[in-house]
Amino acid sequence: MTMEALKALLTSLARNAVRLEIGTGEGPAIGRFGGAPDVPEGFSWPWFTTDTYMDDEVKPRPLAFLCQFDCAALAELDGDGLLPHEGVLSFFYELGSQRWGYDPKDAGCARVYWFPEKAALGPADFPEALEEEFRLPSLPIRGRMERCFPGYDDAAAAVGRAEGELGLKTFNAAYSTVAGKPETGGSVHRLLGWPDIIQSSMTAECELVSRGYNLGGGQKTPEDQLREAEETSLENWRLLFQLDSIQLGKFSLDFGDYGRVYFYIRKKDLAARRFDRVWLVLQCG
Numbered sequence: 001m002t003m004e005a006l007k008a009l010l011t012s013l014a015r016n017a018v019r020l021e022i023g024t025g026e027g028p029a030i031g032r033f034g035g036a037p038d039v040p041e042g043f044s045w046p047w048f049t050t051d052t053y054m055d056d057e058v059k060p061r062p063l064a065f066l067c068q069f070d071c072a073a074l075a076e077l078d079g080d081g082l083l084p085h086e087g088v089l090s091f092f093y094e095l096g097s098q099r100w101g102y103d104p105k106d107a108g109c110a111r112v113y114w115f116p117e118k119a120a121l122g123p124a125d126f127p128e129a130l131e132e133e134f135r136l137p138s139l140p141i142r143g144r145m146e147r148c149f150p151g152y153d154d155a156a157a158a159v160g161r162a163e164g165e166l167g168l169k170t171f172n173a174a175y176s177t178v179a180g181k182p183e184t185g186g187s188v189h190r191l192l193g194w195p196d197i198i199q200s201s202m203t204a205e206c207e208l209v210s211r212g213y214n215l216g217g218g219q220k221t222p223e224d225q226l227r228e229a230e231e232t233s234l235e236n237w238r239l240l241f242q243l244d245s246i247q248l249g250k251f252s253l254d255f256g257d258y259g260r261v262y263f264y265i266r267k268k269d270l271a272a273r274r275f276d277r278v279w280l281v282l283q284c285g
Contacts, residue, residue, distance in 0.1 A: 001159075001166055006174035010149050013158055016079030017193025019146040022067075023139035023248045030077070031069035035138030037090050038068060038121035039113075045127050046111040052096030062127040063092040063111060064134040066243060067141060070118070074191070077145050082192060082238075082270060087116040091241060091263065093280065095134045098255060101281035102205060102215040110280035112240070112263060114273055137251055148193030149179040153201040157234045187244035188260075195239045195262050198283040203233035206264045206279045240265045240278060259284025 001009070022033045047060045068090040075085040083089065092111045099109040115121055126135055150158065152175075156166050175182065188196045195202065205215055207229040213221045241263040246253040255261050262281045269277045 001170070003170055003174050003177075006155075006166065006171055007178050009155060009159065010174060010178045013150050013155065013194075015148050015193045017146045017148040018074065018077045018143045018191040020189035020191065021142045022187070022189055022246060025142040027142050028073070029070075029140035030073040030143045031067055031141035033067040033139040033141055034065070034136030036123040036126065037065045037092075038088055038115075038118075039090075039124045040115055040117070040120050041122070043124060045124065046092050046108070047127075048094045048097075048108045050094060050097040050099070050109070053098070054096065061094060061096060062130040062134075063109075064095040064130065064136065065124075066091040066093055066136070069141070069191070071114075072118070074143070077143050078192070079145055080192075084114055084116070084273060087114055087118050088121060089114050089275070091243075093261060095253075096131070098282060099280070100216070101279060102209060104209055104212050104214060106209075106280070110261070110263065110278065112265075112275040112278045114275050136253065139248070143191070146190065146193065147179075148190070149175065150194045151175075151197045153197050154194060154203075154234065157201045157203070157230065160231065187246055188242065189244050190242050191240065193239060195242050196244075196260065198259060198285055201234070202262060202264065202281045202283075203237040204229040205281060206237050207233040210279055236266055236268075237264050238267055238270060239263075240270065240275075255282050256284030 046063045048063060049058060049060045051058045068088050071084045071087050071089055074083055090113045094109045099106040152168060152171050208221055208225065209215060213219060239262060242260055244260045245255050245258045259282055263278050264281065265278045
């Protein structure tokens with residue numbers, strides 16, 4: 001594609017997002033990383049049955065609480081009104097196993113809850129089985145509006161071209177013209193918008209794994225299913241939340257080798273507030 005065609009493509013695919021700063025920045029907080037989650041009375045802490053990198057025993061393990069967002073505070077930053085504008089949105093993930101999301105059996109390793117009535121919430125007690133290292137420190141989350149553009153892989157998927165067909169050098173030049181130079185270094189956290197991809201586009205993976213296909217090897221995905229997912233998933237699935245690895249003072253949280261976790265959700269499920277249907281993908285370098 002020509003430079004002008006790529007610039008027009010990127011402009012047409014731009015999305016509003018909320019750029020996040022965890023433990024840094026200035027201004028009022030819109031959420032909190034770590035600490036104890038605020039939950040309604042009778043809340044059942046989520047568990048996931050798995051082994052871990054440090055323990056071969058397969059058993060139920062409590063998910064770690066990652067963060068929560070005050071939806072009312074998010075409202076003025078949510079340019080498209082996609083998120084709830086009241087209550088609290090909370091994210092959990094099993095940190096001992098750090099599932100990748102390419103196996104249908106990974107369902108439940110990450111959970112998202114929306115609690116519509118903030119006034120009815122109170123701090124939860126951690127399960128005794130939750131290891132101390134997975135009880136994350138409390139840090140403020142601040143946010144700002146951001147205009148977000150797709151990276152190379154998602155842009156190629158949007159026009160039905162294989163990786164390499166857009167012309168990486170020309171694409172990067174067009175991207176810099178439209179969006180500015182890509183950031184290098186530092187953590188990139190956001191709600192909505194487009195992901196900062198480390199490996200490859202993830203929407204077809206979300207669609208296929210949610211249909212029951214194991215993409216980790218050993219199972220062949222039918223060609224018609226693969227083709228349909230590649231043609232439709234970019235439109236049907238949206239990034240809900242991207243959480244980067246964190247290095248902040250003496251605290252660090254690494255996803256694989258300095259990777260990121262991405263919470264995806266179908267557009268129709270986001271509109272219906274079916275946050276129980278999210279799918280998580282982990283990527284690292």
